[in-house]
Amino acid sequence: MENPKILSLNALSKRFGSVVANDAVSLDLHRGEVLALLGENGAGKTTLMNMLFGHYLPDSGSVEVLQDGVMTPLQLGHPQAALAAGIGMVHQHFTLALNLTTFDNVVLGSEPLFSWRRNRAAARAKLLAIMEQSGLVAPLDTPVGQLSVGERQRVEILKALYRDARILVLDEPTAVLTPQEADTLFENVATMTQNGLAVIFISHKLREVLAFSNRIAVLRHGQKVGEIATKDADERVIARMMVGADTPVTARETMSPGTPMLTLKDVSVQGQSKRDSLSRASFSVHSHEILGIAGVSGNGQSALAGLVSGLMRPDRGTVSVGGTEISRPNPLTMITAGVGRIPEDRHHDGIVGAMTVAENMVIERLNDADIQTRGLLNRDAIQANADRLTKDYDVRGPGSDAAARLLSGGNIQKLILARVFDQTPRLILANQPTRGLDMGAAAEVGRRLLEARKRGAGVLLISEDLDEILGLADRIMVIHDGQLSELTTRDREEIGLSMAGEHA
Numbered sequence: 001m002e003n004p005k006i007l008s009l010n011a012l013s014k015r016f017g018s019v020v021a022n023d024a025v026s027l028d029l030h031r032g033e034v035l036a037l038l039g040e041n042g043a044g045k046t047t048l049m050n051m052l053f054g055h056y057l058p059d060s061g062s063v064e065v066l067q068d069g070v071m072t073p074l075q076l077g078h079p080q081a082a083l084a085a086g087i088g089m090v091h092q093h094f095t096l097a098l099n100l101t102t103f104d105n106v107v108l109g110s111e112p113l114f115s116w117r118r119n120r121a122a123a124r125a126k127l128l129a130i131m132e133q134s135g136l137v138a139p140l141d142t143p144v145g146q147l148s149v150g151e152r153q154r155v156e157i158l159k160a161l162y163r164d165a166r167i168l169v170l171d172e173p174t175a176v177l178t179p180q181e182a183d184t185l186f187e188n189v190a191t192m193t194q195n196g197l198a199v200i201f202i203s204h205k206l207r208e209v210l211a212f213s214n215r216i217a218v219l220r221h222g223q224k225v226g227e228i229a230t231k232d233a234d235e236r237v238i239a240r241m242m243v244g245a246d247t248p249v250t251a252r253e254t255m256s257p258g259t260p261m262l263t264l265k266d267v268s269v270q271g272q273s274k275r276d277s278l279s280r281a282s283f284s285v286h287s288h289e290i291l292g293i294a295g296v297s298g299n300g301q302s303a304l305a306g307l308v309s310g311l312m313r314p315d316r317g318t319v320s321v322g323g324t325e326i327s328r329p330n331p332l333t334m335i336t337a338g339v340g341r342i343p344e345d346r347h348h349d350g351i352v353g354a355m356t357v358a359e360n361m362v363i364e365r366l367n368d369a370d371i372q373t374r375g376l377l378n379r380d381a382i383q384a385n386a387d388r389l390t391k392d393y394d395v396r397g398p399g400s401d402a403a404a405r406l407l408s409g410g411n412i413q414k415l416i417l418a419r420v421f422d423q424t425p426r427l428i429l430a431n432q433p434t435r436g437l438d439m440g441a442a443a444e445v446g447r448r449l450l451e452a453r454k455r456g457a458g459v460l461l462i463s464e465d466l467d468e469i470l471g472l473a474d475r476i477m478v479i480h481d482g483q484l485s486e487l488t489t490r491d492r493e494e495i496g497l498s499m500a501g502e503h504a
């Protein structure tokens with residue numbers, strides 16, 4: 001017997017100017033169910049959830065939530081009403097106060113300050129009970145800024161559960177998690193749904209969707225194009241529902257490596273914590289070569305990326321680009337030396353959200369003669385550049401004169417990719433380049449990286465996605481605890497062991 005329905009979205013529509021983000025989308029959710037919401041970048045998934053949560057007011061349509069046994073209309077456009085109805089949301093980008101502790105973050109805002117002071121003990125007891133029941137554990141009295149990404153996410157979920165959520169929305173919850181953290185999350189989700197919670201989760205990772213959801217709903221260009229029970233689905237079926245066609249696969253041609261494009265000689269850096277330190281790294285990335293760096297995040301990847309993008313300086317050793325040692329590395333000297341970078345944290349390091357899409361597309365070359373003459377920006381050139389890149393790289397959204405922060409997560413990544421690939425850099429630092437991208441867009445990134453390699457660029461590919469590394473890299477190194485080691489094997493299992501620090 002099917003569990004009772006607890007939520008229905010009825011023909012919700014939302015436009016942003018000329019963009020139809022949602023077009024009469026209807027969806028039901030049942031108690032204890034895990035519903036996966038899929039669709040290409042910009043299909044309208046986050047928008048739909050934002051309407052459910054009251055962040056956006058729909059242009060039309062309604063939402064009903066089960067309350068005291070009756071389906072009751074939800075007041076739209078009011079997050080407080082959604083919270084009161086038991087709807088909780090964990091966003092694609094976390095919303096925690098980093099200087100406050102877990103406890104304060106969870107409790108803050110749900111209790112008036114005055115009574116909260118008096119009821120700290122009761123609040124603590126409630127939170128501990130929720131941790132126990134859900135299996136979600138995070139250190140209570142540590143400032144959230146000191147927690148790992150996985151722990152921060154648990155805090156976000158705890159925050160929703162503390163507010164008695166019966167419906168939990170997770171927007172790309174595993175995009176920022178290590179494979180182990182993702183497994184833990186899904187174990188926790190299973191426990192929570194057994195206790196009656198209903199979950200909607202958005203993901204681009206078909207493998208986890210197939211493993212952990214009960215039902216799948218697919219959006220395409222703002223419309224719901226289908227729904228399927230997970231037991232009846234496989235990767236191909238879903239891919240076809242999402243894009244209406246099969247995704248092409250690019251084959252990797254054999255190529256002989258050329259001269260070194262990037263060389264690290266005995267480089268060490270001591271970052272703020274062990275997570276961003278690197279010890280005595282030596283390697284080269286050559287022209288016509290993709291070097292893959294496999295590893296669980298937090299093992300020194302950020303130090304490596306920081307060095308290559310000029311954000312960190314080596315404490316010992318040297319970094320050379322194209323055979324020339326960079327004596328004073330900073331972001332500008334690295335860009336000038338020919339390094340193009342696809343940063344891991346695209347919102348923070350990749351774009352300036354308040355500037356337009358067109359401006360962000362030239363942000364790393366504002367001093368170029370075609371962009372700027374005698375201190376004046378050449379608006380026509382910037383616009384022409386934006387028109388070309390938007391088309392070539394399929395950046396979808398509200399248009400090139402809109403603020404970049406209004407793009408969907410995946411389209412922000414496409415903007416960055418367009419900016420990098422268009423400059424034909426001799427070295428490309430690709431740090432988690434397909435994170436948050438839909439299948440088609442991810443395949444496109446692979447194609448572009450291979451194209452750059454063919455043209456003669458060297459690529460340093462840092463990724464947690466082993467399939468991505470195995471599919472693209474000519475050579476593989478594993479990073480663990482700040483140490484790099486070259487692999488001779490391409491065996492998944494063996495690479496996995498090296499990633500965990502168990503050297504053969």
Ligand SMILES: Nc1ncnc2c1ncn2[C@@H]1O[C@H](COP(=O)(O)OP(=O)(O)OP(=O)(O)O)[C@@H](O)[C@H]1O
Pocket residue numbers: 016019020021039040041042043044045046047048396397398406407408409410411436
């Ligand atoms: N506040 C806004 N103003 C203007 N356009 C917006 C706004 N929010 C979303 N959009 C546009 O609506 C469309 C749907 O965006 P949405 O964020 O819902 O996509 P998504 O399916 O979540 O994509 P992704 O997988 O990349 O996260 C996109 O074209 C996006 O640029």
Ligand SMILES: [Mg+2]
Pocket residue numbers: 045046047092171408409
């Ligand atoms: Mg989204």
